[in-house]
Amino acid sequence: MLPELGHFALILAMLLAALQAFFGIAGPALGRDRWTAAVTPAVAGQFVMVSTAVACLIASFVANDFSVTYIAENSNSALPIFYRVTAMWGAHEGSLLLWIFLLGCWTVAVTIGVSRLPTRFAARVLGVLGLVSFGFLLFTLATSNPFLRLDPPAPDGRDLNPILQDPALAIHPPILYTGYVGFAVAFAFACAAMLEGRMDQMWARWTRPWTTSAWAFLSIGIALGSWWAYYELGWGGYWFWDPVENASFMPWLVGTALIHSLAVTDKRGLFKSWTLLLAVLAFSLSLLGTFLVRSGVLVSVHSFAADPTRGIFILAFLIVMIGGALTLYAWRAPLLKSQAGFELVSRESFLLFNNILLVIGAATVFGGTMAPLISDALGLGTLSVGTPYFNPTFMLSMLPLLALLSLGIHANWKRGHLGAAQRTILTTLVIAAIAGVILVFGVYSHGKVLSPVAATLGAWIILSSLVDPIDRIRRKLSLPRSVIGMSVAHIGLGIFVLSVTTVESFTLERDVALGQGERAVVGNYEFRFAGVKPIEGPNYNGVEGTVVVTRHGVPTSVVYPQKRQYWVQRQVTTEAAIEMHHGSNVFVALGDELGAGKWSVRFQIRPLVNFLWLGAFIMAVGGAIAATDRRYRTARQAAAAPVATPGVAEEGAG
Amino acid sequence: MTPRRKRLVLVLGIIAGVSVAGALALSAFRQNVTFFFDPTQVTSGAVATGERFRLGGMVTKGSVQRAPGSLEVHFVVTDFKHDVPVSYTGVLPDLFREGQGVVAHGKMSGTTFVADEVLAKHDEKYMPPEVAKSLKKRQAESATPGGA
Numbered sequence: 001m002l003p004e005l006g007h008f009a010l011i012l013a014m015l016l017a018a019l020q021a022f023f024g025i026a027g028p029a030l031g032r033d034r035w036t037a038a039v040t041p042a043v044a045g046q047f048v049m050v051s052t053a054v055a056c057l058i059a060s061f062v063a064n065d066f067s068v069t070y071i072a073e074n075s076n077s078a079l080p081i082f083y084r085v086t087a088m089w090g091a092h093e094g095s096l097l098l099w100i101f102l103l104g105c106w107t108v109a110v111t112i113g114v115s116r117l118p119t120r121f122a123a124r125v126l127g128v129l130g131l132v133s134f135g136f137l138l139f140t141l142a143t144s145n146p147f148l149r150l151d152p153p154a155p156d157g158r159d160l161n162p163i164l165q166d167p168a169l170a171i172h173p174p175i176l177y178t179g180y181v182g183f184a185v186a187f188a189f190a191c192a193a194m195l196e197g198r199m200d201q202m203w204a205r206w207t208r209p210w211t212t213s214a215w216a217f218l219s220i221g222i223a224l225g226s227w228w229a230y231y232e233l234g235w236g237g238y239w240f241w242d243p244v245e246n247a248s249f250m251p252w253l254v255g256t257a258l259i260h261s262l263a264v265t266d267k268r269g270l271f272k273s274w275t276l277l278l279a280v281l282a283f284s285l286s287l288l289g290t291f292l293v294r295s296g297v298l299v300s301v302h303s304f305a306a307d308p309t310r311g312i313f314i315l316a317f318l319i320v321m322i323g324g325a326l327t328l329y330a331w332r333a334p335l336l337k338s339q340a341g342f343e344l345v346s347r348e349s350f351l352l353f354n355n356i357l358l359v360i361g362a363a364t365v366f367g368g369t370m371a372p373l374i375s376d377a378l379g380l381g382t383l384s385v386g387t388p389y390f391n392p393t394f395m396l397s398m399l400p401l402l403a404l405l406s407l408g409i410h411a412n413w414k415r416g417h418l419g420a421a422q423r424t425i426l427t428t429l430v431i432a433a434i435a436g437v438i439l440v441f442g443v444y445s446h447g448k449v450l451s452p453v454a455a456t457l458g459a460w461i462i463l464s465s466l467v468d469p470i471d472r473i474r475r476k477l478s479l480p481r482s483v484i485g486m487s488v489a490h491i492g493l494g495i496f497v498l499s500v501t502t503v504e505s506f507t508l509e510r511d512v513a514l515g516q517g518e519r520a521v522v523g524n525y526e527f528r529f530a531g532v533k534p535i536e537g538p539n540y541n542g543v544e545g546t547v548v549v550t551r552h553g554v555p556t557s558v559v560y561p562q563k564r565q566y567w568v569q570r571q572v573t574t575e576a577a578i579e580m581h582h583g584s585n586v587f588v589a590l591g592d593e594l595g596a597g598k599w600s601v602r603f604q605i606r607p608l609v610n611f612l613w614l615g616a617f618i619m620a621v622g623g624a625i626a627a628t629d630r631r632y633r634t635a636r637q638a639a640a641a642p643v644a645t646p647g648v649a650e651e652g653a654g
Numbered sequence: 655m656t657p658r659r660k661r662l663v664l665v666l667g668i669i670a671g672v673s674v675a676g677a678l679a680l681s682a683f684r685q686n687v688t689f690f691f692d693p694t695q696v697t698s699g700a701v702a703t704g705e706r707f708r709l710g711g712m713v714t715k716g717s718v719q720r721a722p723g724s725l726e727v728h729f730v731v732t733d734f735k736h737d738v739p740v741s742y743t744g745v746l747p748d749l750f751r752e753g754q755g756v757v758a759h760g761k762m763s764g765t766t767f768v769a770d771e772v773l774a775k776h777d778e779k780y781m782p783p784e785v786a787k788s789l790k791k792r793q794a795e796s797a798t799p800g801g802a
Binding site: 234235343344349356360364367368371381382383384385386388389392393396397511512513515571572573574589591592594595596597598600601602 | 660663664668671672675678679682683685686687688689690708720722723724725743744745746747748749787
């Protein structure tokens with residue numbers, strides 16, 4: 001009965017989403033206040049229905065109901081209960097339901113958050129969110145229903161893909177999707193402002209905490225995916241420029257541009273039309289991400305689902321949503337005229353450069369991701385674009401961005417000279433250059449041409465970000481959360497840049513054939529292979545190698561890399577052994593049995609690689625701090641009576 | 655400088671920057687794109703000598719051979735019309751198996767394809783799309799002899 005109940009709840013949710021969209025958009029447009037007032041109950045009803053559907057699906061997974069096709073394909077009675085719950089979003093159908101559920105969560109949070117805003121504007125925001133939700137519910141019910149029954153029921157399930165049976169990947173999709181879906185909120189605010197024809201600074205201020213929260217979630221989601229790929233896929237890489245990775249990275253880049261551009265619109269009332277356009281673009285790229293990942297059109301690590309009809313539906317949905325928003329933009333944009341001006345070296349210009357460089361970066365990633373698709377469609381041959389293209393072109397826009405960040409952070413709004421900041425800029429640059437050179441040539445002994453440059457830029461960002469908070473504390477000025485958040489996020493970026501530099505410059509890597517008792521030397525480390533023994537887990541068996549690690553002749557540890565074969569899908573996975581010593585990650589992965597008692601083993605030493613994910617996490621923490629700044633709350637409190645608001649603050653911190 | 659002039663400088667600077675970036679990206683793109691070929695295209699001489707490309711097809715059953723204890727492995731990639739022998743030194747991916755789809759990066763050395771990277775990035779029920787497409791095409795050709 002549970003699957004039918006879930007299916008029915010989903011249909012009701014779709015009808016309620018349609019009502020939410022209709023009342024939210026038509027009510028304010030026709031001036032019918034009773035329609036407008038019906039939006040909130042529709043939101044609540046839809047959320048209850050979607051939650052019911054999610055609960056039904058999870059309960060059916062836990063109960064091993066293999067009469068449901070989706071569960072039979074993605075679960076198994078031997079699967080541990082934790083993964084039976086997370087298997088709910090292990091494939092296409094369930095992850096769409098997850099998407100809808102998270103959109104529901106955001107919508108409820110927005111409903112609480114916008115209750116202090118003008119009623120009509122709030123209704124329009126919720127109406128646009130209802131439209132997005134309706135589209136996804138229709139898509140799910142029409143092409144990807146997770147509740148369809150299997151007749152006759154399967155005796156047992158085909159199991160969750162073994163590489164997805166992992167704690168980090170279990171929580172990666174919900175967090176990534178929370179970020180993706182969060183840009184729908186920025187999109188809804190932009191559309192509401194355009195529908196209203198009132199695109200003043202207020203909408204930007206109202207949107208900022210939402211957009212920053214979504215951006216923080218997306219940052220953590222991408223970092224988790226990268227970390228998972230590093231330890232689980234057995235290649236030891238952290239970023240492959242895979243289409244699916246790019247699909248989440250493009251909205252992140254444009255989202256980063258958006259949070260900076262929103263700052264200018266909020267504080268100075270400039271870049272208004274550009275900000276609107278970025279809000280539409282960020283959400284379009286989120287939708288495109290879904291299209292790329294879920295239609296299986298590209299060669300990709302993660303493309304588990306391959307179904308063209310779904311792709312066509314998403315494409316149509318994309319055209320309706322984006323086309324609609326752009327039409328609205330074309331209609332309303334002529335109303336926008338910025339009155340204020342700004343000088344060449346003001347903070348506004350630096351943020352303008354930030355936006356241009358981030359959008360160029362996103363465009364180069366977009367070009368590389370779409371080129372194989374376009375070439376194939378035009379019959380120009382099947383081509384592939386990889387790291388040799390992405391690394392240099394992406395760096396081309398990112399290196400100036402990093403340099404301008406350390407300058408721009410000292411610039412004032414409106415005024416046109418760096419004046420007193422010149423000394424600070426020079427001092428921090430010199431210290432950063434010394435630190436960078438010491439890191440590249442002192443701590444590690446060699447390097448590429450760009451290594452000292454990138455290390456300097458990373459250190460410079462960290463130092464420059466510290467100047468303003470320290471100055472405020474010394475002068476006993478107030479230190480608002482927006483300033484702390486910005487500094488923390490920029491320090492995170494600096495740490496990230498330093499880490500990428502050392503990893504890309506100083507990684508050592510060797511594939512070796514080793515018999516029992518044989519040794520391999522990689523950098524300062526020596527590895528002695530002490531043979532393999534069989535192991536057995538709850539739903540797999542395999543072999544475990546024993547490798548003794550010594551550094552400079554001193555034994556440091558013994559590691560146990562595994563090779564597992566999962567029973568149901570007969571799939572082999574590599575469980576690399578990873579340990580951190582002196583800031584470097586030592587990575588040992590067991591390869592194949594080569595005969596003659598030998599095994600292939602992969603060794604990697606990646607210096608400071610953990611700081612890469614730590615840097616991304618710090619960026620997200622910075623975003624969360626900035627999203628809880630008081631001025632967003634007081635801006636809302638001005639509009640209505642004070643009621644406890646679980647909206648933005650808890651959302652960002654979680 | 656008047657504000658108008660400043661804006662002009664700013665706009666010109668941005669245009670110059672964007673065009674330089676575009677030109678560099680395009681040249682990086684031209685140099686770093688690799689094409690995909692199947693064994694039929696390789697044996698018919700569609701690949702320029704010394705060109706790096708991606709070879710895709712099925713790993714012929716029983717073709718995987720290695721000298722005991724050596725990292726060097728030899729196997730045959732087929733589209734069921736033509737075969738290309740491949741040699742590779744290193745750790746093979748988890749999903750590499752005889753009778754399954756594979757994509758390898760590298761170049762031809764004589765009649766052997768020397769791979770520096772072997773990918774089998776798909777899961778069990780899934781085949782690399784370009785391999786699936788090539789196999790379909792070759793199958794269609796056998797069904798209509800004398801066709802393209």
